[in-house]
Amino acid sequence: MKRYIIKVFLLITALSVSISSCEFGDTNVDPSLPQDVAMSALLPSGETAIAWVVGGEMVRFSGLLTQQFRGINAQQQDNWRYLIREADTNGTWQRMYHNSLNTINFVMMKGEEQNAPHYQGVAEVLMATGIGNLTDAFGNVPYSTAFEGNEGNFNPTYDEQQELYSTTLPQLLDAAIASLSADDSPGGSPGADDVIYGGDLDLWVKAANSLKLRYTFQQGKRNPAAYDAALAMLPEAISSNQEDYEMIFGSSANEPNPQYQFTQSRSGNMRMDDYFANVFSENDTRKPFFVDGENDFEFSGYYTSINSPVVLMSYVEVKFIEAESYLQKAAPDVAAAKTALDEAVTASFLKITGAPVPAAYQAELDANWAAASDKLEVLINEKYIACYSQGLLSWNDYRRTGYPDLTVVPDGTNSFNANGEIPRRLPYPQEERLLNPTNIPTTTPNLQSRFWWDE
Amino acid sequence: MRNILLFNFCLLLSLTTHWSYAQQTVSGRVTSADDQTPLPGVNVLEEGTTNGTITDLNGDYRVTLTSDNPRLVFSFIGFAQQTVEVNGQSSLDITMASDTRQLSEIVVTAAGIEANKRELGYSIQNVDAEEIVQSRETNFVSALSGKVAGVQVTSSGGTPGAAAQIRIRGNKSVQGSNAPLFVIDGIPIDNSTYNTADSPEDDVSNLGSGGVTNSNRAIDINPEDVESLTVLKGPAATVLYGIRAANGAVVITTKKGQRNTKPKISYDFGYTVDQINKLPDLQTTYAQGAVVDGVPDFQAALNGFTTSTSWGPRIDGLRYADEATPWDPYGLVVPASDPRATSRVARAYNNAEDFFQTGSNATHNVSVSGGTAATNYFFSIGRLDQSGIMPNSFFDRTSFRATTSTEVFKNFNVSFSANYINSGGKRLQNGSNTSGVMLGLLRTAPSFDNSAGYLFEDGTQRAYRGGSVYDNPYFTVNKNYTTDDVNRIIGYSQLSYEALPWLNFTYRLGVDTYSDERLFRNDVNSSSVQAGQAINQTINSKDINSDFLMTIKKEVSGNIGLNFTVGHNYYSKDVAINRIDGQGLASPGFFNMASATAVNVAEGVTRRKLYGLFGTLTVNIADQLFVNLSGRNDWSSTLPEANNSFFYPAASLGWDFTQTFAIDNPIFSYGKLRASWGQVGNDAPFAVTNSGFAQSRVRDGWTTPQGVIFPALGLNAFNPDGLLGNDQLKAETTTTMEVGADLQFFNGRIGLDLTYFDATTTDAILNIDIPSASGWQQRAVNSAELRNYGIEAALTANIISSEAFNYDVTLNFTRIRNKVEKLAEGIPFITIDPFGTQRIAEGEPFGIFYGTRFLRDDQGRKVIDPAKGLPFEDPNEGIVGDPNPDFLLGFRNTFTWKGVKLSFLLDIRQGGDVYNGTKGVLNNFGVGAETLDRNERVVFDGVLGQVQDDGTIVATEQANTIEVVKGGTDGGTNYYQNYGFVNLTELTIEDGSWVRLRDLSLSYELPSQWLESSPFRGVNVGFIARNLFLFTDYTGIDPETNLTGASSNVIGYDYFNNPNTKSYGVSVGLTF
Secondary structure, eight states: OHHHHHHHHHHHHHHHHHHHTOOOTTTTSOTTSOSOOOHHHHHHHHHHHHHHHIIIIIHHHHHHHTTSEEEOSHHHHHHHTTOOOGGGGHHHHHIIIIIIIIHHHHHHHHHHHTTOHHHHHHHHHHHHHHHHHHHHHHSSEEOTTOSOGGGTOOSOOEEOHHHIIIIIHHHHHHHHHHHHTOSOOTTOOOSTTOTTTTTOHHHHHHHHHHHHHHHHHGGGGTOTHHHHHHHHHGGGSOOSGGGOEEEEOOSSTTSOOHHHHHHHHTTTSEEEOHHHHTTSOTTOTTHHHHOBTTTBOOSSOTTTSTTOEEEEEOHHHHHHHHHHHHHHSSSOOHHHHHHHHHHHHHHHHHHHHSSOOOHHHHHHHHHHHHHOSSHHHHHHHHHHHHTTTSTTHHHHHHHHHOOSOOOOOTTOOBTTBTTOSOOSSOOOOHHHHHHSTTTOSOSSOOTTOOOGGGO | OOOOBOOOSSOBOOOOOOOOOSSOEEEEEEEETTTOOBOTTOEEEETTSSOEEEOOTTSEEEEEOOSSSOEEEEEOTTBOOEEEEOTTOSBOOEEEOBOSSOTTBEEEOGGGOEEEGGGOSSOEEEEEHHHHHHTTOSSTTGGGTTTSTTEEEEEOOSSTTOOEEEEESSOOOSSSOOOOEEEETTEEEOOOBOOOOSSHHHHHHTOOSSSBOOOBGGGGSOGGGEEEEEEEOSHHHHGGGGGGGTTOEEEEEEOOOOTTEEEEEEEEEEEEEEEEOOOOOBOOSBOSEEEETTEEEEOOGGGTOOOOOBOSOBGGGEEEESSOBTTBTTOOEEETTSTTEEEEEOOOOOHHHHHOOOEEEEEEEEEEEEEOSSEEEEEEEEEEEEEOSSTTOEEEEEEEEEEEEEEEETTEEEEEEEEEEEEEEEEOBOSSSTTOHHHHHHHSOTTSOTTSOSBOTTSOBOBTTBSSSSOOHHHHHHHSOEEEEEEEEEEEEEEEEEEETTEEEEEEEEEEEEEEEEEEEEOTTOSSSTTOEEEEEEEEEEEEEEEEEEEEEEEEETTEEEEEEEEEEEEEEEEEEEEEEEEEESSTTOOSGGGEEEEEEEEEEEEEEEEEEEEEEEEEETTTEEEEEEEEEEEETTSOGGGOEEEEEEEEEEEEHHHHTTOOOSSEEEEEEEEEEEEEEEOOOTTOSSOOEEEOEEOOTTTTTOSEESSBTTBOOEEEOSEEOOTTOOOEEEEEEEEEEEEEETTTTEEEEEEEEEEEEEEEEEEEEOOGGGSOSEEEEEEEEEEEEEEEEEEEEEEEEOSSEEEEEEEEEEEEEEEEEEOBTTBOEEEOSTTSOEEEETTSOTTEEEEOOBOBOTTSOBEEOTTTSSBOBOSSOEEEEOOSOSEEEEEEEEEEETTEEEEEEEEEEEOOEEEEHHHHHHHHTTOBGGGGGGGOEEEOSSEEEEEOTTSOEEEEEEEOOOEEETTOTTSSOOTTTTTOTTOOHHHHEEEOOEEEEEEEEEEEEOOGGGGTTSSOSEEEEEEEEESOOEEOOOOSSOSSOOTTTTSSSOOSEESSOOOOEEEEEEEEEEEO
């Protein structure tokens, strides 16, 4: 018996030692995280994510700083009175670079590797959209050496804003147009997986041209010649509301628009600012689509419904660019400016209300235009309403032109905004100061420091 | 404490030498020296043979001797072992003395190896089973608080079933688990805490800052089943357990029956009532509202506002109007100047105090144990019912345990044990979460009564900010609760063969498996998810552990003994977490996936396989010098193939110098010096060696958990996961040096165990944050170096000892310092908490608080904003606190007088900051009691600052003289709101020191003569209490709290955490 037991134990020993040499196989691979996915599974994620950042956090920053919104609770209240800490911008930065643009960069790389120029082109337009929004918020931002973490580069350098505006972004968009215009895309073309244009490459080309137009126009404050250049680019741009570069969200609880979701998740954090609520003329039929009651923001408005669009670039904006370019160019053409302004306002009413401009409103606009000593103020005041909730536009316009003529909010002085004026920039996120200290251009958050196109 | 005593080292009876005769029979009776009663079950063994017997119920034995010059060894639990020369006698009556010195305490060390504590060269500490039961904690882990030097326990709150975090000798890993291994009867068990976070990826990081407080799974242990508990602290002690015990081990031995004993039936009952022990101070003077044009204005739901703050007018300046409103049962509230005002003054409410109720905790435990000559058995049923101090919350636990062991044939023992546990309850929302109970409760304006109804007829909420902004706490407890139901089996079978007197083989196979089914609810109109949601989550966890050990115990020569064990270990862990998120409920209160309009499914997996080979050799030289060498090699599945095998050694030395120098002094009776050095490896978390793509959830910090959750829009979508894997990872290593001494004085009446340790973890694996612009957010690296060092001291003293009265004290002292020596190239810190306030920073202690603070000049004076008269904030954040306590002290006092026993544990924590984010927000909201000084005119100390053209601020030498109204009630800037929502971090860091009466019990053992005619063998009745008082300067809830529970490495985090409790009640113990 004793021998028998010893044999049993010896057998157990032999067995247990022998399994030690087993391989572990894929034990350490998480089956819920595929090691590779198709471009068609990446594109919807990249598009939705970029729309979420632009239509969510960026719209909120722009609206709070230009008194379209009023923060009444939590950090929105702080941001409204110009207290924007570095930590407040971590989210925008991370969601743009990691969630949106890294995904898009994968589509760009895969498009090239897999000989799918149409995917590549769409991704390049999206990349140019994202980087453009980032530089308008932060100034110099990483691009040339960004998205290289998987190659071991964990400290991306910063691209100068001037370089981005004058070279990088236009080149990227030209490359996109070339890719999108390719006859063949053997590796596949976007279709239903493209939640913006449903695979319509012509519209993507127009979106690319419109962004080129925006980035050229935006340089006007530094270089007035930009206005003439912009006018020359108009024919290739988006030419109707139907062609708007926008993403429309869904109606299910798991596919909401970001502004809508903010009203749900953060009810009581924002109202419409008195300034914005009072800026509408009595004849402006768009107001009930933007403001509810006295100045309520939380309702099913044009931009705050579950299935609202997030506008990345609109026909309305193109028309305002046209109008302002005529007005601001070296040899102003005021009549052409007014025509384009009228078209912009008409497009806005059609887009928001589905109906044309009420005659009374048009008459009011005509009278204001005629009476105005600075026609630019009339123009920007119109754009302030018409491009409400379209990314950073209102804040960009304020920084470029000083309009609308806002009065600073009380208590707007703080350590980051010592003079209490409307901030000119967002602070670099805390994560950059701490994780990329050798490259970050400034470590002293100062919301009044201006960047290249604002100087 | 009932210790098995195997060796005796200085009690040789001097007997006259006689020639002995072979084949002789000897018999006799064994009695206790204490009370002269017979001792059944005493082991009687002929020395050097396997021949022996056990005394019967009358203490009698009879042995037929087989050798020449035979000696008999008598051993029994709790008594000093005796070796007696037979010298030809046929009758030997033995009196056994109880072992007061406890020098030969048998402790269970790693891999279930029993060792004599006297022979150990490292620190190890036992906890009395009685002490664990006496603490009356639902959570077994909490029951260890204050009882072991070097151990820190932090419960996450007083919610029924709340988790408790345990650390032995500090935090050694940056992101990996710092929790010790829990071992029951040689089988490692799971002590995970899984949070049902807002979203599956937060489940993975287990850092939910909202949600409900969940349990750590050691809560399933029925404290009444514990026979003894040993805490293994350093690698020299734990090396055989390998990497899983890299953070120490809590080794539990459960109760077993004894052979040759009659069945013993015990019944224990405990009942306590639980009450809230501490709440933040709130003001009840000022109404909801805000300062408008320099005048505090009453703004409330009843006049159409959703104002969050209570910066309104005095409540006693408000009046009821004779006008009904659904928001206030007494009528519309208006300023006294309003024409509608009556003479009825508006009421003020302390909503927080009114909300809590009395909870209760009832335990029943029945056990049967006993044994025949070849078999012993133990069977128990335990039941716990705990109801919370918050309405509608409870936790219950039912446990069945059966353990039996049989000598199937000679020297071959087979043991089986099975423990079935069913536990779970109803849990409430917590933390940073607009449905959190405390968030809605504490922020409520004192002019609003939460308790006057939470639901209108149309299904919308009655809450102080109107509808669904912050949930009314009554809504949240009734509508947003989470239920969990855990079914768990822990079992093992063990074969043990004593092949030769010096050779033993043991094989043990254990399994610990459970399913945890949860339903997380947010009803329709709940503020965090207005459309309503139900999350159905199932966690299936399976741990399998196999150990094979061969032990050789041999005396090589007269004074050299060897104890050698080699073993093999296989361990596998598989966890599947499946969750279904259903959003947009069809109907309020209908929490089933059929109710959801959008359903998303996530399958999560964690798995690990591990093989280990280990060996340990102890050499006992002349019973005074004990040398141990151990080593283990592990193969882990979580490391890259090239690096998945790693070896680590340990060595220790124990020297009983009182033996060497023959010190036999009644004052200084025993002394041993210890020194050890050891390493222990640790592997990586699951799946960090590769990078993949994650299913997309598009949202931001303001909308989480809601957003576009794919599949959505008719499409499925993925994005590169945020973590960049690393296929070059290798095991991390903790190297510990430890020296210490065990000293006993006055014949063991005073015992002192001192230890100094210094542990450094190198190549610590962590996921460091990387700039998002690199495309990823984190990458796994081997780089950090953490050092923990400190002093542990355990003192036991029998201060008064007399026939009738005894007074004993036990002191456990812990002082640990730690420092992050190195993090990673170019990475000064990483953030470990959900809000970015707590960090692991190079050159600093573990988990320092980092955040916003006042701007100070080089002399430390605050710099004042000349425009506002308030101190400037420093534009750069910095270190503002350290959560690590200076020392911990557990001080137990036990008095016994005849059958009466009074015992209490004072638990002292000195230092250790707590982040009181709750206070920051409550002051911003004007509900914190501090804001009662809102109308005071103050001049802030400091010097004026000057704003430069470039926006920087320069301090001047000019003292500030600007007088301001502190709360800005004159229209100036409000100091309490000036620095943002949560206020300056500097202002929210508070000292978390405390002195508390951790537990108290007063019990009476009925004299046995009273019971002679009753069916009882013993009756014990008592008064019990827990957390009866607490002294602390901390202004929030009980500072023993932690937002993220036991699952993370976050410490000292209070952000609207659920509060803690105090309890008192009765206990009854009956033995049949």
